[in-house]
């Protein structure tokens with residue numbers, strides 16, 4: 001709109017001859033339609049939802065539902081087509097007008113309709129801008145490299161783990177929901193780069209009832225893991241073991257058991273009863289269980305070795321090699 005408003009008044013007739021006045025009217029119509037249609041060329045570069053990985057699609061959809069995004073894009077593509085047709089019609093009308101007054105009237109109508117169509121579509125433009133922005137904010141995942149996802153209840157030590165073993169500079173703090181986004185750190189292996197994915201904590205409630213921050217974790221847990229580390233906090237400060245069991249159960253609903261590894265964290269300040277309970281649960285489920293402390297580093301090398309092996313095995317299966 002700014003470009004139209006700036007350039008429009010700069011147009012002048014070559015002379016006062018009727019032919020030049022008519023040409024001026026046509027140039028005015030051309031200017032407006034050309035600018036609008038040029039500005040809509042971004043539509044040709046928008047990825048359709050089926051071209052996006054479901055991880056990105058669902059994560060971005062927490063901000064702008066992808067169906068709304070694509071409906072807006074489709075709507076603007078139709079609008080652009082309509083404008084191309086109108087442009088041609090109005091050009092012909094101005095050219096064949098019986099008087100300069102009529103030519104001016106057609107031009108005014110052409111310009112007025114185009115601008116009001118754009119104005120009426122401002123919501124669709126905004127939706128697409130918001131969706132693109134949401135996508136740009138997402139962590140970048142390389143699906144040609146293995147992925148280890150870390151999950152657990154708030155304050156179980158997920159970020160502490162990711163910070164210790166990978167390059168990620170993530171925030172660690174004593175209050176719950178410190179992590180509000182999915183973060184990715186890297187670990188250099190011999191042939192591969194392992195992506196270690198830090199997720200927000202999730203509480204014991206059905207997937208449908210998770211809040212927006214927890215949902216980000218849910219999306220990462222669903223779509224990313226070659227291996228998944230589930231952390232229990234076995235200190236007195238942590239949530240009850242039953243609650244943590246329930247969260248693990250929810251995770252196991254969407255991640256195959258073979259990918260899941262349990263670690264009991266905060267062994268440096270562990271409550272022995274909690275350790276026993278959690279160990280028992282892991283045994284019942286037939287899941288491998290490690291005892292670690294992100295604070296002292298106890299047990300971490302062993303755990304990491306196991307996780308790397310698991311992630312690489314699953315990654316190889318995924319790639320069919």
Ligand SMILES: Nc1nc2c(ncn2[C@@H]2O[C@H](COP(=O)(O)OP(=O)(O)OP(=O)(O)O)[C@@H](O)[C@H]2O)c(=O)[nH]1
Pocket residue numbers: 152153154155156157158159160161171172173174175176177178179180199200201202265266267268269292293294295296
């Ligand atoms: N004593 C002790 N404290 C730990 C250990 N691991 C983590 N902590 C502390 O527990 C608190 C929470 O750690 P984070 O790593 O931020 O936990 P998180 O799971 O990422 O938490 P959210 O992002 O809120 O879900 C911090 O104060 C850590 O310093 C541990 O092994 N021992």
Ligand SMILES: [Mg+2]
Pocket residue numbers: 158159160171172178179198199200201
């Ligand atoms: Mg965290």
